[in-house]
Amino acid sequence: MQTKVARLAKISVTGVVQGVGFRPFVYRLAHEHNLWGWVRNTSGNVEIEVEGDEETFENFIADLETKAPPIAHIERIETAFYPLKGYTEFKIHQSLSLEGEYQLVSPDIATCEDCKKEIFCPTDRRFGYPFTNCTNCGPRFTIIEDIPYDRLKTTMRKFKMCPECQQEYDDPLDRRFHAQPNACLKCGPSLELVDGNGNPIDGNDPIKATSDLLKAGRVLALRGLGGFQLVCDATNEKAINLLRTRKRRPSKPLAVMVATLEDIEKHCLVSLEERKLLQSPQCPIVLLRWKHNSSNISPAVAPNINYLGVMLPYTPLHHLLLKETDMPLVMTSGNLSEEPIAKDNEEAVIRLSGIADCFLFHNRDIFARYDDSVYMVENTPQAIRRARGYAPYPIFLPFKSKQILACGAELNNTFCLTKDEHAFLSQHIGDMENEETLEHFENSVELYKKLFRIEPEIVAYDMHPEYLSTKYALDAGSEQGLSLVPVQHHHAHIVSCLVDNKVEGPVIGVAFDGTGYGTDGNIWGGEFLLADWRSFQRVGHLEYVPLLGGVAAIKKPYRMSLSYLYTLLGEDFLLEDLPIRKLDLDELELIKQQLKRGVNSPLTSSAGRLFDAISALVGVRQEIDYEAQAVIELEMLAPNEWNELGLKAYPFSIVEHQGVRVVKLGELFNTVVQDVRNQTPIPSISLKFHNTVAQMIIEMCKLITNQTSINQVVLSGGVFQNRLLLKLATTTLQREGFSVLTHHSVPCNDGGISLGQAVIANFALR
Ligand SMILES: [Zn+2]
Ligand SMILES: [Zn+2]
Ligand SMILES: [Zn+2]
Structure with a gap:
């Protein structure tokens, strides 16, 4: 039976509960339930003291859990009871810093609907203001220097709030109550447009001026949330190629930002799951199937690729710029290939001056670099790159x-x-x-x-x-x-x-990737492991071949073709009539010597290299300028639709050697060569090859299961970003009665x- 006796409850809430509007939420909730006391942030949790009877507490705590702000995430609520202190009001107390205690920090969150309405509403005081935010959205991780999360411990401390902003900040019933980055046109950060040398460009509307430059085909560097982004018109091939040449990124796919979901649907097919992801508070780049025929986005954005990396605007600045330009924009990280993104204004001018014609600066400093996150949806959403919106959660x-x-x-x-x-x-x-x-x-x-x-x-x-x-x-x-x-x-x-x-194992682990150092000193990458959290045993792998010239073989897939062909089919194998790169006699002789002597040619069982070799052998890609390009282009050529039951596979065999099973690949290469010589269309070869790799996985898993009775399979490693392989392997394994685990929040690469x-x-x- 519940008592009506009043007591004092100390409630501790842990999780992502700071910087997400949690205290004002508690304040309002306490008022709703007529509970007096206080709430405060500490560096370990949010603490609440309230006085009331047990029934009211129960309802209050239920509401804490179910009605929490959209971006809060409660891990745990703990309650303890004490004698009354006699509170007569509910207050929000100063934050308390506790030695050694820590708090989860919210990732940066995409602009919420309320803030979006304000920046587009001509009568609102934040009309057109590019740094609008509230407790439900805006920068968090990128501006925080220490906990607890208070303005003084963020890069916003240099901006003193104007009376109107301060009033919002102090009002527990306001959407901006204790919104640490709260700001407006009068008191907050501002934009500045400068030329390629960092000299200011006159004018009072930097967004309009930026938009004009973009329309004229210029390349801009824009200081975003977690660093600079390089921006140009995504429909202008010349502008894109200019950006590519300057950034030294000849063909790696670039991401595109599009103003609205309706606009995205003009360019891409969007499933329900993909739509949810695009519109989520995390707002990642999502790899969508590109409608090449109806999209005016230039193919130069992602040459030879059927997918487009697309995101919606996620800051007010992006919203305003996309609205002003009224066109899709290439939005890629502001760096030279391989370097981290530039985040400070001066740094950007030094590092990006050869790339960008102009810079759109702002003066809200970025403390932590933060790239855009990338997701794909294959049945369920899977992280490809986990950054903005997710880390450091x-x-x-x-x-x-x-x-x-x-x-x-x-x-x-x-x-x-x-x-x-x-x-x-x-x-x-x-x-x-x-x-x-x-x-x-x-x-x-x-x-x-x-x-x-x-x-x-x-x-x-x-x-x-x-x-x-x-x-x-x-x-x-x-x-x-x-x-x-x-x-x-x-x-x-x-x-x-x-x-x-959240599975401990043991499982059959299929790890297919490009390169990983093995316990035998060889380069692994086509591995079958019996594994759990503690240990693993290598029970199978793809056949070893020499990685001809080490890194050179990764950059030049034709070297991998030669390595497989000569190793598996003999060094007299004739290449003449194959669409593989023609080499002069010197290079060919050098390669044969390397093979014979094993100079700078470690052995590899890499699945990535196997895909590379087939890609070069059938004439798709001989040299690459970004990671996995040969694999991706081979996948893209496979037909989009097929009848699963009609799928064929190339021959291969599995042999056992000292308790380890090895997939032998000689017959596979022999038959692919025949297909190429018979001028079998590349799409058919590609599909058949993908299915062959799926069959290798299934045959191997069956053998391992027979021996161990383990029938749960994990698919991991960068090769499983190949959707065709992932789909074929998953569905076939499931049909054979295996339970299959794939990646979700954690990248498989x-x-x-x-x-x-x-x-x-x-x-x-x-
Ligand atoms: Zn907001
Ligand atoms: Zn203000
Ligand atoms: Zn790996």
Whole structure:
């Protein structure tokens, strides 16, 4: 029976509850329920003290959970009861900083509908104001320097609020109550248009002027939420090619921003799930099927690709600019290829002056770099790049973790810091191939350590001795006397997917990617593992061939074709009538010598390289200028629709060698060569080859299941960004009675590696 006796309840709420309008929500809720007391942020949680009877408490707590602001995320509510203190009103108290305690930090959130209405409403005081935000939207992670989240600890502290903004900020019933980045035209950040040398361009409407430049085919650098973006007219091939030449990015697909969902549908097919993702508060880039025939977006945006990376505007500045230009805009990261994005005005002029004709600056400083996130939907949404809108929100672990720093891999690097049941998987850092990216990595590690009060006791890293992330781990770990745990690359892939699905294993892990250092010193990448969080056993792989010339073979897929053909079909194999790159006798002789002696040619079982080899062999792509280009272009040529039952496969065989099964590829290459010689159309070869790889996975999984009775399969590794392969493998495995786990919030590419490393390291030292 419930009592009507009044008591004092201390309520602690943890989760993403700061910077998301949670205190005003509690304030309003307390008033609704006639509860007196107070609410405050601490660096560990949100604390509430209220007085009332048990029934009122129950309703109040139920409402806390069900009516919380849209971007809040409650992890836990704890309540304890005490004698009354006799409160007579409800107040919002000063934030309290607690030693060692930490708070989840909200990611930056796309402009909400209310703010959007205001910037387009001529009578509103924020009409046309590009930095409009409220407690439901706007910058968070990119401006926060420390917790608790208060204006003084953000880059907004240099702007003093005008009386009107201050009033909104102080009014618990206002949408902007304690909105830390609150600002308006009178008191907040502003825009400035400058030329390529950083000299101001006169005029009083920078957005209009920017729009005019874009319409004239110019390339602009715009200071966005988490760094600079390079912008040009997406319908203007000349402008796009100018951007490509200057950015040294000849053909890698560029993302496009389109004003509204209706406009996106003119260019792309959009499913229900994709629509939800596009319009979500995270507002990622979504890879959509491109309607080439009805879209006026230039093919130069993504040459030879059937998908377009599209996003909606996610800041008021983007909304205003898209409205003014009235055309789709290329919106890509403001960097030279491989470097991190520029974030400060002066830095941008130095680094991007050869790329951008003009710069659209603003003076709200960016503390953390933040790229746009990328998703694809194949049955369910899957992260390809996890950054804006998602990080630093943690991945929840189904166990309490030690404090660990996992340093990730090389390409698409992320790091991961763990504490309690939180895995703070960092935003996309980039390809760790230069000093600038390493510096960005180091600064970001320090920021996360500070924000989440983490002092790692263990450092986990990839076994590849040459990765910068490995070198960093070894240096930092030995300097600070931390335990060092090397983790095998493909084990980390499989565990990242297990954690993404909250499954412990053991499972059959199929890890298909480009490069990962193996325990035998070879380059793995077509792996079948029995794996769980703790350990793995390699039970199968694709046949080894030499990676001819190491990195050269990755950049030049025709070298992989030669490696497979000569290794599998004999060094007298004749290339003459094949559409593969014609080599002069010297290069050919050199390659044969390399093969014979194994000079600079480590063995590889990489699935990515197998795709590369087929792509070059059938004449699709001989050399690449971005990662996986040959694979992607081969996939794009496969017919879009097919009858699953009518699918054919090339022959291959599986042999067992010392307890490890190996997929032999000689018959496959032999038959593909015959098809090419018979002038079989490339789309048919492509589809048949994709199905063959799916069949390899199925046959191998059947053999492993027969031996182990494990019938849960994990598909991980960058090769599974290939939707055709993913679809074929998943549906066939399911038809054969396997349960299949694929990625969701964590990328299947190397962006997920650090999470897998952290979890494995946590159990390695038990
Ligand atoms: Zn808003
Ligand atoms: Zn103001
Ligand atoms: Zn990998």
